[in-house]
Amino acid sequence: MSPEEFINYLSKNYHVNFDNVDLLKEALTQRNYLNEHPKEKGRDYQRLEFLGDAIMQASVTEYLFKRYPDWDEGQLTEMRITMVQTKSFAHFSQVIHLNEAIRLGKGEEMNGARHRPSLLEDIWEAFIGALFLDQGQQAVVKLLNQTVFAAIDENFFDQFIDFKSRLQEQLQAKGTVDITYNIEDEERNEDNSQVFKVSVALDGRILAYGFGSSIKDAEKAAAQQALVDLSE
């Protein structure tokens, strides 16, 4: 996808405009690409990444602050760490097809850089920096409302949260405790996939159950359910 095609894609699918093509090119250009195209003017994405990193941090912070008026600064910080991280930004780079528009050096292309999470994170931040300069903070929020912020309601960030550690921390706050996970049931679907049922118990008393296609997932689900029950 060329930068111009990406601008069309963005306008059509997210109703977000982008005017300055040179600025977008800068956000999409990796250093090695410039080395291989000496006639190309302009810079690589790193200055825009410096800007976009701070814009993302502030945008997510403002959103969480206003969305969760009852959360204290510890809860807000934890949620922000979950949202502002490599895996998250790499995912959203692919969601909006930003990865297809990166201008990569040939060697980097061969090495699979187009799918490398650290590059996809950088490009996401650089693009947000460019969007901020080109269209302002409101356009950034408009795009985030349809991507990063919408993902909260889809429980997208749950996969990055270690619910078992969180349950342990919460229960241990009152003293030493014995937390155990037990497989209660294991079923095989018609397509041969498995479903595990796992219980989590505190000092021998079952707190909650969880289901999952692996024991690990079922344990995580049980811990998450126990946390929900405890917070009620």
Place this chain on the structure above:
Amino acid sequence: MSPEEFINYLSKNYHVNFDNVDLLKEALTQRNYLNEHPKEKGRDYQRLEFLGDAIMQASVTEYLFKRYPDWDEGQLTEMRITMVQTKSFAHFSQVIHLNEAIRLGKGEEMNGARHRPSLLEDIWEAFIGALFLDQGQQAVVKLLNQTVFAAIDENFFDQFIDFKSRLQEQLQAKGTVDITYNIEDEERNEDNSQVFKVSVALDGRILAYGFGSSIKDAEKAAAQQALVDLSE
């Protein structure tokens, strides 16, 4: 100074308004104050600090990005670290007399918390978060233009920069070098204060001279002068 008096001070001296007194009180309230005033409703400053920290980071980032179009991300990052730090924010808290309006617990007051840099940094960030919510980003920039950003032109942040390390890094980039500082002269003023003249030399060849009221300050000034000469 009461929160109301601080609002007047801010309006008179910085032409920055603030409407919501309860929000300002929250930004100025330390946890122990609430413990000692159980009838007082509202929170301590920590949620607003979470917000203001990100707003400061983004505001300084945008300012540096636009002010220094020729700097690369390394130079920008270094300058941001110098500006966004405890000593810096503690200083500006005192400049705008924010420290006089903090609502402190008695024990903390006795312990000198009103002059503790870490508290002054927190309060600066909390106040910026409150100003952002109350008046928007433009008001934040208006205040920063008169304080933190203006201080760049007054070379305020130079005191936080380790010019000797920076000179060493720059010279060593080309290989091992021998950098020496020598006291060239020492004079005593009429008021008995001293002035040192120090030279900095690279492999025995003098690069620059510096003056200062201590040997340390004179060395720093010499390194700074050498960096200026090298960059020309």
